[in-house]
Amino acid sequence: MTDEITVIPGDGIGQEVIPAAVEVLDSLEIDFEFHEADAGDHVEAETGEALPEETYELAASTDATLFGAAGETAADVILPLRTAVDSFVNVRPAKAYPGVDALRPETDLVFLRENTEGVYSGHEDRLSDDLSTLTRVVTSSASEQLAEFACEFVDEGNYDGFHVAHKANVMRETDGRFRDTVVSVADERGVETEEVLMDAFATHVCLDPTQFDVVVCPNLAGDVLSDLAAGLVGGLGMLPSANIGPDRGLFEPVHGSAPDIAGEGVANPAATIVSAAMMLEYLGHDEEGLRVRDAVEGVLEDGPRTPDLGGDASTEDVTNAIVDRL
Amino acid sequence: MTDEITVIPGDGIGQEVIPAAVEVLDSLEIDFEFHEADAGDHVEAETGEALPEETYELAASTDATLFGAAGETAADVILPLRTAVDSFVNVRPAKAYPGVDALRPETDLVFLRENTEGVYSGHEDRLSDDLSTLTRVVTSSASEQLAEFACEFVDEGNYDGFHVAHKANVMRETDGRFRDTVVSVADERGVETEEVLMDAFATHVCLDPTQFDVVVCPNLAGDVLSDLAAGLVGGLGMLPSANIGPDRGLFEPVHGSAPDIAGEGVANPAATIVSAAMMLEYLGHDEEGLRVRDAVEGVLEDGPRTPDLGGDASTEDVTNAIVDRL
Ligand SMILES: CC(C)[C@H](C(=O)O)[C@@H](O)C(=O)O
Ligand SMILES: CC(C)[C@H](C(=O)O)[C@@H](O)C(=O)O
Numbered sequence: 001m002t003d004e005i006t007v008i009p010g011d012g013i014g015q016e017v018i019p020a021a022v023e024v025l026d027s028l029e030i031d032f033e034f035h036e037a038d039a040g041d042h043v044e045a046e047t048g049e050a051l052p053e054e055t056y057e058l059a060a061s062t063d064a065t066l067f068g069a070a071g072e073t074a075a076d077v078i079l080p081l082r083t084a085v086d087s088f089v090n091v092r093p094a095k096a097y098p099g100v101d102a103l104r105p106e107t108d109l110v111f112l113r114e115n116t117e118g119v120y121s122g123h124e125d126r127l128s129d130d131l132s133t134l135t136r137v138v139t140s141s142a143s144e145q146l147a148e149f150a151c152e153f154v155d156e157g158n159y160d161g162f163h164v165a166h167k168a169n170v171m172r173e174t175d176g177r178f179r180d181t182v183v184s185v186a187d188e189r190g191v192e193t194e195e196v197l198m199d200a201f202a203t204h205v206c207l208d209p210t211q212f213d214v215v216v217c218p219n220l221a222g223d224v225l226s227d228l229a230a231g232l233v234g235g236l237g238m239l240p241s242a243n244i245g246p247d248r249g250l251f252e253p254v255h256g257s258a259p260d261i262a263g264e265g266v267a268n269p270a271a272t273i274v275s276a277a278m279m280l281e282y283l284g285h286d287e288e289g290l291r292v293r294d295a296v297e298g299v300l301e302d303g304p305r306t307p308d309l310g311g312d313a314s315t316e317d318v319t320n321a322i323v324d325r326l
Numbered sequence: 327m328t329d330e331i332t333v334i335p336g337d338g339i340g341q342e343v344i345p346a347a348v349e350v351l352d353s354l355e356i357d358f359e360f361h362e363a364d365a366g367d368h369v370e371a372e373t374g375e376a377l378p379e380e381t382y383e384l385a386a387s388t389d390a391t392l393f394g395a396a397g398e399t400a401a402d403v404i405l406p407l408r409t410a411v412d413s414f415v416n417v418r419p420a421k422a423y424p425g426v427d428a429l430r431p432e433t434d435l436v437f438l439r440e441n442t443e444g445v446y447s448g449h450e451d452r453l454s455d456d457l458s459t460l461t462r463v464v465t466s467s468a469s470e471q472l473a474e475f476a477c478e479f480v481d482e483g484n485y486d487g488f489h490v491a492h493k494a495n496v497m498r499e500t501d502g503r504f505r506d507t508v509v510s511v512a513d514e515r516g517v518e519t520e521e522v523l524m525d526a527f528a529t530h531v532c533l534d535p536t537q538f539d540v541v542v543c544p545n546l547a548g549d550v551l552s553d554l555a556a557g558l559v560g561g562l563g564m565l566p567s568a569n570i571g572p573d574r575g576l577f578e579p580v581h582g583s584a585p586d587i588a589g590e591g592v593a594n595p596a597a598t599i600v601s602a603a604m605m606l607e608y609l610g611h612d613e614e615g616l617r618v619r620d621a622v623e624g625v626l627e628d629g630p631r632t633p634d635l636g637g638d639a640s641t642e643d644v645t646n647a648i649v650d651r652l
Contacts, residue, residue: 075495103429103532119462124499130467134500136445136460167546169401173450174460199553206429206532206557220493227525228554231532 012257014068113222338583340394439548487518
């Protein structure tokens, strides 16, 4: 069966790292049909909207979408795309790779971020000249779906259990609901959980990241804590991510469009190529996913390396080296 | 004029570090009147409420309150105490001290955390069996008051300006109001500001903390980001804080009650004693505040040191050494 893939390079280095990932995918013996689509600042400048209807529809109907980056319009592109694939979890591994200068090289974490609600469901009101409010939403159903995913993730990955990060000492009703639901699903499934306040997590992950493996969090907590973990493994440049829905997924590097280096052909394609490996695994091509991961790790270790990792190789050099290893 | 000070040791090591700080204060030539008050888990166990009315009233009427720590009841004690002193800003310096093993020894930051609203104003509702909401509140008036404090803080400290951390790309109306108000007050005052998304801050502060000096944030952002900074300077054990209101203040170490070491007499009193130095400065005793800071820094550098810093001194040894240096 052909896998239908929407490919959205977006802005800046998205235009460089997405073709690199497609080259890697093309070199595998898998029958893909790629659908090119557009989004981002440059589309908004031309048409007035950052995410064209056609792009949304493609993401909402193909098996998977590979997305690069968007600039100023990032929120207008990424958040609707996450909705298009109906993704309830954002899987964000943060692992220090060999050969990459990391503040905490022993870091090896996976964040499972709730991907639909919290402050992101975005009911905001301007109640007066002085006062604005935002309605933060937490449902048991979304928390349950996330927890079920987390339990399977832990089983498949042979983890001991997972941490639940939250701020239920302040957000007693909403994060309380989140925590209680997640913990009770895990209890039923016989998966061990440990609670941690999100602020305490921020301290402890710096002091000793090996205390944590899988961290389940509400939406904004997952955003901030996974970016913190990026700082421990050497920056956003290395982080892949997967937005998983019941029928389709959206795969994207965590980094942005990097306008400072865009167009120079030196962007590090690793995060995007590992995101493509996550896509392969999601689509059932586990063996190929693993081969891609191994090839990326090998190249990170032995070079060639892009300038962000202290080398002077181009995106193309690195991509070719990865393809050669496959 | 006598300074009226409410002293609340609270739970766990609060019972050890607060007497240490009082000893330091007592050794100065300042006319204090101390009012002992109680709060925390042990009070709740006895009386059913963690924060007795008398304690609240004392905090709300004296010039300053020095608070240690509370255990499980932390939120029930600290949040009302912040209200009692009507504090609109929580000042949280995060600085790596000499002699303290820090992940990023070059860290020297001050967070100015909005202290009254955001998700902390806590309007939560259980709308159905499945759904709970929290109303996050942002007002221009609170943002303005914080910004005015920040501008004075920057002027007095000879900083170049300040960063505003927020998540206005998602919370457009509420954090948008926060950001716009803070930036416009600073513009009027001729103080330079730079914006940073709170997630991006989490990455960048790990990669290079020297990019930042003063960071102004909404309430929860300030909570999490300052705890992150604690991880960079060697843990919460070292962080003091000041909750500043128009007429009174509340001074507390950022660390908790540390039940694992409570009662052993080995708690590190540094964060509490520096919090007391912040209190001295707030009360106009700048010279004494500086002397206390210098004494603490000297002892951190030369010892004696408590076990958390690799030494084997007691709280009393360290306190005596600090008093000797005054
Ligand atoms: C661009 C922004 C809306 C997005 C988020 O907050 O989720 C980004 O920070 C991310 O983490 O993918
Ligand atoms: C105990 C808790 C309510 C408190 C907060 O969230 O403000 C604490 O984490 C802090 O930072 O002082």
